[in-house]
Amino acid sequence: MAKKKSIPSWKILYDTLLAAVNNKEYKGMFYFRDEISPLGSKFRTFHYHFIDERRFTDETREARGICFEMEGEIPLRVASRPFIRFDNWNSNTMNEEEIDFMTLKVDGSIVSTYTDKGHLKLKSNSSILSDVAALSMSVLLDIRHHALADRLKELDLYGLTVVMEFTSPKNKVVVDYTEPKLTVLAVRNKETGEEVPYNEILKDPILRPYLVERFLVSVDTIDKIEGIEGIEGYVIHSGNKRFKKKTSWYMKRHSAISMRPRAIYEAIAAGISDDIKEFVSEESRKDIESKERIYIDYLGKWIQECNTLFTSNSNRGLPRNLYWEKTSTLSQPFLPSVAMKLYEGTLSQEDMVKELSKLFVKYLDKLVKL
Numbered sequence: 001m002a003k004k005k006s007i008p009s010w011k012i013l014y015d016t017l018l019a020a021v022n023n024k025e026y027k028g029m030f031y032f033r034d035e036i037s038p039l040g041s042k043f044r045t046f047h048y049h050f051i052d053e054r055r056f057t058d059e060t061r062e063a064r065g066i067c068f069e070m071e072g073e074i075p076l077r078v079a080s081r082p083f084i085r086f087d088n089w090n091s092n093t094m095n096e097e098e099i100d101f102m103t104l105k106v107d108g109s110i111v112s113t114y115t116d117k118g119h120l121k122l123k124s125n126s127s128i129l130s131d132v133a134a135l136s137m138s139v140l141l142d143i144r145h146h147a148l149a150d151r152l153k154e155l156d157l158y159g160l161t162v163v164m165e166f167t168s169p170k171n172k173v174v175v176d177y178t179e180p181k182l183t184v185l186a187v188r189n190k191e192t193g194e195e196v197p198y199n200e201i202l203k204d205p206i207l208r209p210y211l212v213e214r215f216l217v218s219v220d221t222i223d224k225i226e227g228i229e230g231i232e233g234y235v236i237h238s239g240n241k242r243f244k245k246k247t248s249w250y251m252k253r254h255s256a257i258s259m260r261p262r263a264i265y266e267a268i269a270a271g272i273s274d275d276i277k278e279f280v281s282e283e284s285r286k287d288i289e290s291k292e293r294i295y296i297d298y299l300g301k302w303i304q305e306c307n308t309l310f311t312s313n314s315n316r317g318l319p320r321n322l323y324w325e326k327t328s329t330l331s332q333p334f335l336p337s338v339a340m341k342l343y344e345g346t347l348s349q350e351d352m353v354k355e356l357s358k359l360f361v362k363y364l365d366k367l368v369k370l
Contacts, residue, residue, distance in 0.1 A: 014068060014075045017032070017063055017066070020060050027303065028046050029055055031048070037128060039117050042116075043126065044068045044075070045066070046063040046064075046065075048063050050347075054083070061085045064108070066078065067080040067123060067128070072076075080123055080161050080190070081161045081188050082110055086241065086244060087244070088243060088244055088274065088277070089222060089245040090243075098238045100236050100237045101203075102222070103214055103237065105231070105234050106212065108183075109124060109125075110124070111136045111163075111166045112131065113155070113156050113164075114128070120140070120156065121133075121163075122136045135166065136180075145344065155187065159191060163185045164185055165183045168180040168181070184211045184212065185212050193242060214311075217342070225245045231247060232246055240321055261291070261368055265361065267336070273291075277289075301359065303356065305331060306339050327339045332337055338355055341355075
């Protein structure tokens with residue numbers, strides 16, 4: 001009797017992520033983006049539109065930029081495996097013995113390695129074709145970094161993704177940087193997700209000059225991070241887990257920490273309420289979380305409405321005027337304009353969610369009681 005062939009863990013992960021995208025109960029939280037590279041290869045990247053903590057599992061936390069090379073609808077391999085989503089630091093849930101070390105939280109954009117037909121490339125968390133991907137790749141084309149480029153390609157061929165932070169004057173978030181730079185943050189096995197230990201990366205003579213600096217710390221030291229100025233914060237490492245701890249200096253410059261209802265909703269729509277909760281009282285935290293649920297309910301409903309209208313078999317191939325008539329069934333008067341952009345092919349799924357978020361803020365007074 002022939003032995004049943006086992007399914008690789010990465011294919012099970014792919015199926016789990018695809019199921020999360022198609023799960024109507026998740027209200028469109030997860031999505032994938034298909035892109036054709038300049039070399040003609042198809043890549044599928046998984047990510048999420050908004051944060052609903054109830055929907056995160058060990059598997060769906062990988063939907064933060066994990067990328068598969070595809071042949072039609074069949075995944076061929078994991079092309080790139082950046083970080084999973086990680087949480088804010090909470091000293092109440094961790095003992096000092098569990099802390100290994102911390103690293104500086106660089107204020108830039110996450111990029112990760114992959115190869116396309118043997119050529120080394122970099123991608124941002126959500127796209128292989130983004131401006132960040134192109135700008136960061138230009139650093140590796142500089143002759144000063146040719147050894148790094150060669151090493152990154154070698155590691156990819158060994159089945160490892162190198163996760164880096166790209167900082168540049170052209171890609172400023174809050175902290176100023178004087179020149180484009182790549183900082184190595186981690187190395188992950190593409191198939192298993194296992195990380196190469198920091199000490200092992202440190203031994204690599206080519207990666208070492210680019211590796212993020214490590215600090216040995218205590219809980220007391222971590223609690224003082226909030227008062228440091230001039231940096232975004234630190235990442236606390238505990239085994240295979242990471243926790244972020246940002247400074248109040250950074251958050252005040254990133255967005256005003258205000259408990260005015262409108263300011264809270266604006267922060268939620270901008271995707272930064274998770275960080276703000278770290279700096280407020282427990283009562284204020286609960287208030288933010290209740291408003292997050294209101295936002296998620298509205299956004300999820302609108303995503304489903306627009307996509308259901310767009311993907312319905314009865315609406316396929318309809319002339320523009322007849323499709324416009326169908327949009328009258330949508331629940332809000334501002335949704336038909338979004339639905340028509342989907343129909344015309346001028347709006348991607350990701351951009352649709354961004355537009356819906358802006359419309360939520362624009363019509364906030366009519367949607368919720370402030």
